[in-house]
Amino acid sequence: MDNKVKSPSAGCTQPAIPRGLRDILPDESYERRQLEGKLRRTFAAWGYGEVITPTFEYYSTLATEAGESLQKEMFRFFDTDGQQLALRPEMTIPIARLVAQRLDPASLPYRLYCLANVFREEPAHRGQAREFSQAGIELVGAGGPVADAEVIAILAESLAGSGLKSFQIGLGHTGFFRTILKSLNMSAQERQYLETMVSERNLVEVKNFLERLAITDEDRRALIKILSLRGGVEVLDTAEKLYPGPGFKDIIAGLRTTINCLKDLDLADRLIIDLGIIRDFDYYTGIIFEVYCPELGFPLGGGGRYDNLLSEFDRESAAAGFALGLDRLHIALIEQGNANPKSIERHLVYSKQPEAALTQAAKLRAAGKIAESVLRPADAKLAQKIAAGKGITNLVGV
Amino acid sequence: MINQKNEKLRIALPKGSLIEPTLNLLSKIGYDVAPIRSGSRKLSFSTEQADFIIARATDVPTYVMYGAVDLGFVGKDILMESTPDVFELLDLGYGQCKFILAEPVAKSAKAGEYYRRAGQLRVATKYPNVTKNYFEQQGLQVETIKLYGSIELAPLAGLADQIVDLLSTGRTLAENNLQVIDEIAPISCRLIANYVSNKLKSVEIINFVARLEENLNLNKKSME
Numbered sequence: 271m272d273n274k275v276k277s278p279s280a281g282c283t284q285p286a287i288p289r290g291l292r293d294i295l296p297d298e299s300y301e302r303r304q305l306e307g308k309l310r311r312t313f314a315a316w317g318y319g320e321v322i323t324p325t326f327e328y329y330s331t332l333a334t335e336a337g338e339s340l341q342k343e344m345f346r347f348f349d350t351d352g353q354q355l356a357l358r359p360e361m362t363i364p365i366a367r368l369v370a371q372r373l374d375p376a377s378l379p380y381r382l383y384c385l386a387n388v389f390r391e392e393p394a395h396r397g398q399a400r401e402f403s404q405a406g407i408e409l410v411g412a413g414g415p416v417a418d419a420e421v422i423a424i425l426a427e428s429l430a431g432s433g434l435k436s437f438q439i440g441l442g443h444t445g446f447f448r449t450i451l452k453s454l455n456m457s458a459q460e461r462q463y464l465e466t467m468v469s470e471r472n473l474v475e476v477k478n479f480l481e482r483l484a485i486t487d488e489d490r491r492a493l494i495k496i497l498s499l500r501g502g503v504e505v506l507d508t509a510e511k512l513y514p515g516p517g518f519k520d521i522i523a524g525l526r527t528t529i530n531c532l533k534d535l536d537l538a539d540r541l542i543i544d545l546g547i548i549r550d551f552d553y554y555t556g557i558i559f560e561v562y563c564p565e566l567g568f569p570l571g572g573g574g575r576y577d578n579l580l581s582e583f584d585r586e587s588a589a590a591g592f593a594l595g596l597d598r599l600h601i602a603l604i605e606q607g608n609a610n611p612k613s614i615e616r617h618l619v620y621s622k623q624p625e626a627a628l629t630q631a632a633k634l635r636a637a638g639k640i641a642e643s644v645l646r647p648a649d650a651k652l653a654q655k656i657a658a659g660k661g662i663t664n665l666v667g668v
Numbered sequence: 669m670i671n672q673k674n675e676k677l678r679i680a681l682p683k684g685s686l687i688e689p690t691l692n693l694l695s696k697i698g699y700d701v702a703p704i705r706s707g708s709r710k711l712s713f714s715t716e717q718a719d720f721i722i723a724r725a726t727d728v729p730t731y732v733m734y735g736a737v738d739l740g741f742v743g744k745d746i747l748m749e750s751t752p753d754v755f756e757l758l759d760l761g762y763g764q765c766k767f768i769l770a771e772p773v774a775k776s777a778k779a780g781e782y783y784r785r786a787g788q789l790r791v792a793t794k795y796p797n798v799t800k801n802y803f804e805q806q807g808l809q810v811e812t813i814k815l816y817g818s819i820e821l822a823p824l825a826g827l828a829d830q831i832v833d834l835l836s837t838g839r840t841l842a843e844n845n846l847q848v849i850d851e852i853a854p855i856s857c858r859l860i861a862n863y864v865s866n867k868l869k870s871v872e873i874i875n876f877v878a879r880l881e882e883n884l885n886l887n888k889k890s891m892e
Contacts, residue, residue, distance in 0.1 A: 396734065440867050471755040474858060478759075500870050542867060562864045567735015569864065 290400030298600075305432055305600060306385055309405045312428040313383040316420070318407055321382050323364040329356040331367055334582045339550045343390040345400075357389035362553070362576065362591060365408045370583035378411025378587065385596070395568055398595055406573070406593035413577060413588030415524040418557045419531030421573065421590045426537045429561065429570075432599060433608040437563040437570070439540050440500070442547030443525060444554050444574070446509070449517035450493050454485055468497065469548050500544035503529060509545060528557065553579045561594070565605035570598050617641040618660070620653035621668035630668045641666075677718045677872050680732060680740035682725035686857050689762040690741045697879040729754060729860065738865035738873065744855045745834055749795045755866050757877055758859040761884055765836040767798055767852035772823045773845050782829060783808070792822030793832040802832065802852050820844040 278284045287293070294302065310320070333341050333356075345357040358364050361384050373380055385405045392400070405428075409421055422439060429437055447468065451461055460483065467475045476497070480490045492512045499505045506522050525543070532538050542562075549558045549572060556575030563570060573592025580587040617634055619641055621627040627643035634641035642662075644653055653665055681687055681704070691701045703713050704720060713720045723731055725742060729752035732740040740754075743763055747756065769791075783789050788809040793799045796812045803810045813828050820840055822828040834855065835841065835848065859880065866873055 438868060471753075471863070474756050474759045498874070500867065542870075544867060560867075562867050564864075564868055567733065567862050567864050 288400070292399065302596065302600060305596065305603070306405065308432045309385070309428050309594075310383075312424065312431045313405075313407055316381065316407075316424050316427075318381040318383040318424075321365060321368060321384050323358070323361070323368055323384070323386070325387075326355045326357050327364060327367070329354040332356045332358060332363055334363060334579075339552075340390075343392050345389050345391060358386070359390045360388055361386055361404055361406055361593060362408065362579070365591075366410075366579050366589065367583055369408075369410050369587070369589075370580055370585040373410075375411075375585065375587070379417075380410040381407070382410065383407040396566065396598065396601060398568070398598065403596040404571070404593040405596055405599075406571075406591055408589060408591035410580070410589045411587050412590075413575070415527035416531060417588070418524070418528045418575060418590060419535075421592060422528070422532060422541075422557075422559060423535050423537055425559070425561065425571075425573070425592050425594075426532075426540045428594070429599075433603055434563065434599070435606055435608060436565075437540065437561055437602075438542050440542045440544040440547055440560045440562060441525070441529075442544045442558050443521050443556060444549075444558055445517065445521040445556070446496055446545045447548065449513070449515070449521075450496060453515070453517075454483070454489065454493070456483060456485075469550070473497070497546040500542055500546060503543060505543045505545065525557070549574060556590070559592070563602045563606070566598060566602050568598065570602060571595050614640060615664060616660075616662045617664040617666055618644065618653060618657045618662045619666045619668060620644040620648040620650070620656075622647050622649070623668075624648075626668045630666065634666070675869055675872055677739055677869065677876060678721070678737040679718050680721050680723050680728045680737045680742075682728050682740075682742055683722055684725050686725065686741060686743060686763045687722070690760075690857065693760065693762075693880065693883065697883050726750070732860050732862050735862045735864055738862055738869055739876070740860045741857055742860060744853075744858050745795070745798075747858060747860070748853065748855075749797050751797070752860075753863065755861040755863065756858050757861050757866075757873075758880060758884075760857040760859060760880070761887070763855070763857035765834050765855045767795070767802075767832065767855060768835045768848045769802070769830055769832055769850040769852060770835075770841055770846045770848050771830040773847045789830055790828040791830045791832055792819055792828035794819060795832060798852065799832040820846055 329344065329346055332344060340359050344359050347355055349355055365382055365384065369380060369382075383406065385403065387401055387403045389401050407421065407424055409417055422441065426439060451464070456464070464476065464479060467479060477494060480493060495512060496509065499508060503526075506525060509518060510522055529538060529541065529543075532541065547558050547560060549560075553576040554574040555577045558572070558574035560572035561570040571592060571594035573590070575588070575590040577588045580589060617631070617639055619627045619631040619634065620643065621630070624643065624645050624647060631641040631643040644656060648656070650665070650667060653667070657663070657665055681690055691704060695701050699717050700715050703715065704722070711722050721731065721737060726746050728740040728742040729746060729750055731737045732754050733752045741760070745765075745767065748767070788811050790813060791799055791803070791810045792813045792815050794815060794817070796814050799810070799812050813822065815822060819831045819833045821844075822831055823846065824844060830849070831846070832852065838848070841848065859877070861873055
C-alpha cells in the first residue's frame with residue numbers, strides 16, 4: 271500500500287509549524303474578530319481604554335511576583351546585547367509595568383483593557399496551547415469592595431454581551447485560606463506542603479496531612495469545611511460561624527458589599543460563592559474569581575485583586591483585573607450554538623471579458639455590497655463551480 | 669444563585685481489577701449497576717441516577733480532566749504517574765497495593781559497585797515519572813528504562829539493575845528471585861472530579877461523596 275504521508279519533492283521544505291501553535295483561517299478569523307469587537311464594546315462602555323504592550327520584555331520584569339508556576343512556563347531567550355528576554359505569559363504584569371513607568375500617579379484610577387496573544391510552555395488543553403489569546407481589563411488605583419464589584423460586573427457583562435448564555439462566576443478570597451494557615455501552629459515547611467497539596471487539589475492528602483498535624487479536631491474540621499464551602503450567600507454565614515475571628519469578619523463584610531452591588535446590577539444570579547478557590551498566580555491579595563460554563567471542562571478565565579504587584583515596580587497602588595481565554599470563549603460559544611457564524615452576502619461577478627467583470631464588481635462594492643470577480647474568461651457553468659467552492663450564493667453575469 | 673436542579677452525574681469506571689469493587693460500592697449506596705454487570709460489550713450505560721462510561725484505567729483521568737465526564741474512579745498509581753489537573757476527592761480504600769523498588773536477591777552487592785563506578789543505576793519500570801520523582805528525592809542518579817509489561821524480566825535478562833513496579837502479593841517477585849528494597853508509596857482507588865464539574869455540579873458531587881464516605885465509615889466500623 272502507498273504511504274499516505276507525503277514527503278516533499280526534492281529541494282522543497284515540508285510546510286510545518288511548531289507544536290502548540292496554529293493558523294487561523296478566514297471563517298474562524300471572522301467569528302473571532304466579531305467576538306473581539308463585542309468584548310471591546312463592553313470594555314469601552316465602562317470607560318476602559320486599550321493598551322498594546324510589547325510581545326516580549328525583560329525576563330526579570332515578567333518574572334516579578336509571577337510565582338514559580340509562570341516562571342517555569344516562560345519562553346526565554348537572549349538578544350545580541352546579552353539581555354535575557356521572555357515572551358509575555360500573561361498580561362497583568364506587562365500592564366502593571368506600563369502603569370508604573372508611563373502613567374501619572376496623580377490621575378488614578380486608570381481603566382485599561384487589552385486583547386493580546388500570550389505564550390506558555392505547557393501541554394495543550396482545549397483552546398490553550400503554547401500560544402493563545404486573552405482579553406482582559408485592569409482597574410488600577412482603586413481598591414475596596416465597590417471596585418471589586420466593577421471588575422466582576424464587567425466580566426459578567428462582557429460574557430453576556432458576547433452571546434454566552436450559560437455561565438457562572440465562582441467568587442472567593444485569598445484571605446480565607448491564608449487566615450486559617452496563619453492561625454494553625456505548624457512549621458514553614460509544613461505550611462508549604464499544605465499549600466502545595468491544596469493547589470494540586472489533592473483533598474485526600476490534605477485530609478491525611480491534617481490528621482497527622484497536632485491541631486484540634488475542631489480546627490481540622492473547620493479547615494476542611496472551608497475548602498469545600500461553595501454555594502449561595504448563605505455560605506458566608508457558615509464561614510462566619512466557623513471562624514468568628516476578626517480575619518474573616520473583614521473579608522466577609524467586604525464580600526457582602528461586593529455581592530450587594532452585583533445584586534443591584536442584576537448580576538448576582540451569575541455568582542457562586544466559593545471559599546475553596548485557589549488561583550495559580552501568587553500575586554493575588556484579595557478577591558479571586560473564575561468563569562465556568564458547563565460545555566467546557568476548563569475555566570474560561572479568571573482574575574482577582576493584586577494590591578501589592580505595583581509596589582514591585584516601586585509604585586504603591588491598589589489594582590484588580592481579569593483575563594478571558596478568547597479561544598476557550600469561542601469554543602464555548604460554538605458549543606452553546608451561539609458563535610455568529612459568517613452570514614454575509616457575497617457576490618461573484620463573471621464575464622467572457624474578465625475586465626468587464628472587474629468593473630462590474632467595483633460598481634457593486636460602491637453600492638455597499640461585497641463583490642469579487644472571476645479573473646479569467648468564464649461562463650455560468652464555470653462561475654457556478656467557483657462560487658460553490660467558495661460558498662458564494664450570488665452570481666452576477668456580465 | 670446556584671443551579672438547584674438535580675443534574676445527572678457522568679462517571680467513568682476503570683476496566684480491570686478495580687471495576688468489581690467499584691460496582692459493589694456503587695450498588696451499596698443505591699446505584700443500579702445491573703446493566704453494567706450484564707456482561708455486554710457496551711462501553712456506556714445510561715441509568716436513571718447516572719451516566720457511566722467504562723474506560724481503560726489509564727485513560728480515566730483524561731476523560732475527567734477534559735470534562736467528558738464529571739467523576740472518575742482510578743488507582744492512585746495512575747494519578748501519580750500522569751499527574752492530571754483534577755480534584756482528588758476521596759480515598760476509597762480498596763485496590764490496595766504499593767509502589768516498590770526491587771532488585772535481584774543475588775545481585776545486591778554488584779548494583780552498589782556498579783553505581784559507585786558507573787555513576788548511575790539502570791531502573792526498568794512501567795512508571796517513568798514515579799521513578800524519576802522517587803530517585804530525585806533519594807538524590808540518586810538513574811537511567812530509567814521504560815517497559816510495557818513483565819518488568820521482573822528486566823533484571824533477570826540483564827537489562828536493568830533494579831525495577832520500580834506495583835506490588836500486590838509479592839509472589840511474582842519471589843518466583844523471579846527479586847526482593848523489595850524500598851516501599852515508595854501505598855496505592856488505593858481514588859475518586860477524582862473535573863475542575864469545572866466540581867464547581868457547577870457541586871450539590872450533586874458533595875451529595876455523592878457524602879454517601880460514599882458514609883458507606884466507607886460503616887465498613888471501617890464493622891472491621892474494628
